Amino acid sequence: MAVYVIRRLVSTIAIMAIVGIFIFLLLRLAPGDPAAVMAGRNAAPQMIANIREQLGLNEPLPVQFIHWAWDMLRGDFGMSIFSGWPVLGLISQRVEPTVSLAVMTLILSVSVGVTFGILAAWRAGRLVDLALTAFSALGYSVPVFVVGYFFIYVFAIRTQLLPVQGYVSIEQGIGPWFVHLILPTVALSLPYVAFIARIVRASMLEVLSEDYMRTAAAKGASSYAMLFHHALKNAGAPILTVIGLSFAYLIGGVVITETVFNVPGVGRLVVDAITSRDYPVIQGVLILVSGLYVLINLAVDLSYTLIDPRIRY
Known part of the structure; x- marks a missing residue:
């Protein structure tokens, strides 16, 4: 168990190092002068020189990376070129809406997706299974922005049942906070519900076809015990994997949904x-999101040891 955990931690550090190098080079190896790109057209030479000095672009590339990596480890993500605010401060001001939307989406996606997947596997080949499979195919195929604009037209413009845009902080009341999140949460959740439901259905059907499940049925085990006590537990690893993958897709979906x-x-x-072209802000967000994604995948990998004890050895 200890060896497995250490191996996963070492691989996580290596992955973050590679990600950090890529994000660092994203700016430095871009075509043209990064400082001139950020300054824009017709920028004065002195402004370009100030940007180069601020980003340390006058130093050799290895020295730039060492300074940049050390600043990242200390939590110094630099200053925004255009607002002049610390990048970490700008990100912290925007965290609450994104976290609220992401958490609500994950809760809705996992609860509904797992339920649909179990129901489809339980009624495999029947009308319920066919209907849920069709819904999964549709939900996974339609882009998030199409669903978002459709919801805006139906529930905000035509019926005026829900607010069309904006965000209300949870400090101003749970009710207004929740109401403003309904449309973006449901719109963003649909593809993940479909994705999770398909994987859960396939995993459950594979487990239900095993010999020990037929033995349990022959011994008189109830449908509830077979589905939740035996099948769902043994299908847990693929389900956890798809939940971790859903977070990766959620990152891109949040950007689109927040824009819509x-x-x-x-x-x-x-x-x-x-x-x-505010590259310090882009780099700061990328490194934080990448780190969060890697940590979530690490947590998913470590959780496998609780579901399948064979991984510990």
Whole structure:
């Protein structure tokens, strides 16, 4: 068990090092002068020189990387070129909407997706299974922004049942906070519900076809015991894997959803930074999101040892 955990930790550190190198080179190896790109057209030479000095672009590349990596480890993500604010401060101002949307989406996606997958596997080949399979195919195929604009038209413009855009902090009340998250959460959840349901169904059907499941049925085990006590537990590893993968897809989906519903989160911050060529902000968001993604995958890998004891040895 200890060897497995240490091996996973070492691989996680190596992955983050590779990701850090890639993000660092993303700016330095871009075509043209990065400082001139960030300054924009018709920028004064002195402004370009100031940007180069601020980013340390005058130093050799290995020295730049050492300084950049040390600053990242100390939590210093630099200053925004255009706002003049610390990058970490800008990100912290946008964290609450993004975290709220991501957590709500994961809760809805996992609960509904696992339920649909179990139900489809239990009624395999029947009308319920066919209907859920068709829903999964549709939900996984339709882009998030199409679903988002459809929801805006139906529930905000036509019926005016829900707010069309914006975000209300949870400090201003749980009710307004929840109402403003309904449309973006449901729109963002649909592809993940479909994705999780398909994997859960396939995993459950594979387990239900095993000999020990037929033995349990012959001994008179109830459907509830077979589905939840035996099948779901043994199909847990693939389900955890797909939940971890869903987080990777969720990162891109949050950017699109926040843009469609005008939610002032980290996704909108990235879009604005890309539009204004604010590379320090882009790098800061990328390194934080990449680190969070790697840590979640590490947690998923370590959780396998609780589900399947054979991995410990």
